[in-house]
Amino acid sequence: MIDAEFWDYEDAEELAEAVAGDAAFLIEQALEARGRAFVALPGHDAPLAVLQELSAKSLEWADVTILPTDDRLVPPTDAASNVGLLARMFLPKKARVVPLSAGEKDPRAAGLAADERIADLDWPLDLALLSVDAAGNVASIFPGPDFDAALNGPKVRRALGVMPDPLPKAAPFPRVTLSKPALVTARVVTLVLSSDAARKTVQKALKDGASSPTPIGRLLADLEMDIDIHYCP
Template identity: 40%
Template sequence: MIDRKSFGSTEELHDKVAADVTKILRNALLESGQSLIALSGGSSPFPIYEKLSRTGLGWEKVSIIPADDRIVEEDSELSNIAALRRVFGDTGATISPLFETAGNEAQAAVEARGIADKLKFPLDLIWLGMGSDGHFASVFPGPDYDTAFKPPAQAKAVRVRPDPLPPEAPVSRITLSVPCISNARHIIMVISGHEKRAVLDRAITDGESSGLPVARFFAQLDRNITIYEGP
């Protein structure tokens, strides 16, 4: 089921998402004493991440991974793991990359497939964004599109190369696979703006015939997703 929540102001959106995510994390910590979450990159989530990072919920028991990342060195401005470390680095949370070897795409892909050996899945929470082209995480149309939806050997993460490459980040990526995303206990998506809401409307109304990656994701999703929509 798709549960859409609309907000008239950015402040209201940020407060509600932060409150709901805090509740999810507290419940996970009460239930098992630890939590694994995946957070998306991009600029829009980070004001909410900053708000979350100031919440005293026992971050030392929380492990954070990126929902996806660009195969770049960590000192690159394109690195999602670096951005997450800047926000959550002082909280005590364990912040783990999807890969270690940025200079070798093949090696990065091997390392990403091994993340299940180091982390306890399923995710308690995955936080997704959505592009105006309908991509989510780093699931874009391209040569690895089907692999992201049906990864080999049930891999939790796979290397993907968008086609065409986004001009603002023309590099290959590692993304959590769609089965890994779909298996998360809580799935949220946070978007803002008329353009993205129109894309979302199209994805929901037209379904897979829209050709949008997010529509294909919704079509195969067998659990709830909460979508927070800002102005």
């Protein structure tokens, strides 16, 4: 079982400063070691302050490639687009922001295109920064018809289209998501939780291990590294 360390914060600002500081340090390490960095960041499911704080860091952003952990099949100009949010924050810093979708409406076609589009990026990820909801969903890996493919598909499949069932009320769109193999092979995986329910779900998932029915439980069971879990209600 991995060693999971929980970090609790008084408020969202304190959490954002800590998480962004850790992420910036990891990016700097990658830049020093290889001259480039490759990270996956959540979009609208993340505490916005974390992304804002990270984008304000003084880094060699031109050598950083950013990939959304997942995205909704909407145009990048749509308010629900994760890559649109990341692009507005990090393109002005000269970072490279790579989309997971390119106008496809069918999730199967979008997933195949995304997998091909990102195949030649500099894998593995240096950092996968993940947000987890109260149900234990992570990225856009949801229970439903695509659950097994997202968790247990070939290791070379780094992205796939998903149709959550039922569709989330807050964002009722088909999705493209990074697969579990793409996320668990990151050099560092970090979780951000923003509710008591999410914390309890993750704690139970850690205890359940591979038998967990939740996406985050199945992901954590496959990690081969210790993990930091940042929490603020």
